[in-house]
Amino acid sequence: MIFVVSFLVVLMLVGAVSASIFRDLISAVIAAALVSLIASILFYFLQAPDVAMAEAAIGAALTAAIFIIAIRRTSRYEE
Amino acid sequence: MRRAVAILLLIIVALGISLSLAEIPFGSPETKVGKHYIDEGIKETGAVNIVTSVVVNYRGFDTLGEVTVLFIAAIGLGAVLTTSVKGETRKIQPASLVLYTGCRLLFPLILIFGSFIFLHGHLTPGGGFQGGAIIASGFLLIYLGCRERRISRAASNLAESLGGLVFVIIGLLGLVFGGYFLLNFLPKGTANTLFSAGIIPIIYIAIGFKVGSELASIIDNLIEES
Numbered sequence: 001m002i003f004v005v006s007f008l009v010v011l012m013l014v015g016a017v018s019a020s021i022f023r024d025l026i027s028a029v030i031a032a033a034l035v036s037l038i039a040s041i042l043f044y045f046l047q048a049p050d051v052a053m054a055e056a057a058i059g060a061a062l063t064a065a066i067f068i069i070a071i072r073r074t075s076r077y078e079e
Numbered sequence: 080m081r082r083a084v085a086i087l088l089l090i091i092v093a094l095g096i097s098l099s100l101a102e103i104p105f106g107s108p109e110t111k112v113g114k115h116y117i118d119e120g121i122k123e124t125g126a127v128n129i130v131t132s133v134v135v136n137y138r139g140f141d142t143l144g145e146v147t148v149l150f151i152a153a154i155g156l157g158a159v160l161t162t163s164v165k166g167e168t169r170k171i172q173p174a175s176l177v178l179y180t181g182c183r184l185l186f187p188l189i190l191i192f193g194s195f196i197f198l199h200g201h202l203t204p205g206g207g208f209q210g211g212a213i214i215a216s217g218f219l220l221i222y223l224g225c226r227e228r229r230i231s232r233a234a235s236n237l238a239e240s241l242g243g244l245v246f247v248i249i250g251l252l253g254l255v256f257g258g259y260f261l262l263n264f265l266p267k268g269t270a271n272t273l274f275s276a277g278i279i280p281i282i283y284i285a286i287g288f289k290v291g292s293e294l295a296s297i298i299d300n301l302i303e304e305s
Contacts, residue, residue, distance in 0.1 A: 050128075050205060057213050057216050058212045061219065065219050
């Protein structure tokens, strides 16, 4: 159990750091959605399934979609 | 030089946060109110899910505020985005076969799952906000997969207004019957059954419709503009 959680936390940190250094903004949004998804799994492990559901639906799906729609209106690559 | 100062400031902030957090006794029940919710919650509200009994019953007024914040955000987004000129319909590139078929097969299931989540909010984890968000993600799938389809603005506005009205009217009925806003005036029933917990399922159905239609209309506004 502790190994699974540690692996997820490390993956979450990798996602967070790569979201801030990616030049391609679509990739950055996907990395940020990965952070949200792992956060929701961790919420489930911490026995908060209510929060996990809201995080998975809003953080991982809807926020990423709104960011991608915004990127489609602007430019894809960061200068 | 600037970088060194920034690192120094970060260390000071980290020290401050960790020192102040170390003072908080996490895990030990210092407050009496949490213990009261866990021990007496099922008896007092009839809802098996303690989180729901806190969100809708004990702290129902805060939930009304939360729903209002989301409502104002959706209204504000609509007001900002619909000021630009509409008119020309761009030709829509059709989605791939996989996405189209997946959308047609999955959309009803997602809708049923979201409704299940908010109908059973007082029995299982989840509730109006979670169910509404799941329903809105189903509508997002419709926009990605079946691109010629659009949700009806009038229907989404109707669901949104009805949800808000039901919430406030139930609260005012509590004021009429028992003397305070959002009083649980309906019979509690037996715990662990679908028709229990008084007004909690009604309010969660209202919140589910409201949140679902608001988030779907936000996505609708954004996609129409892009």
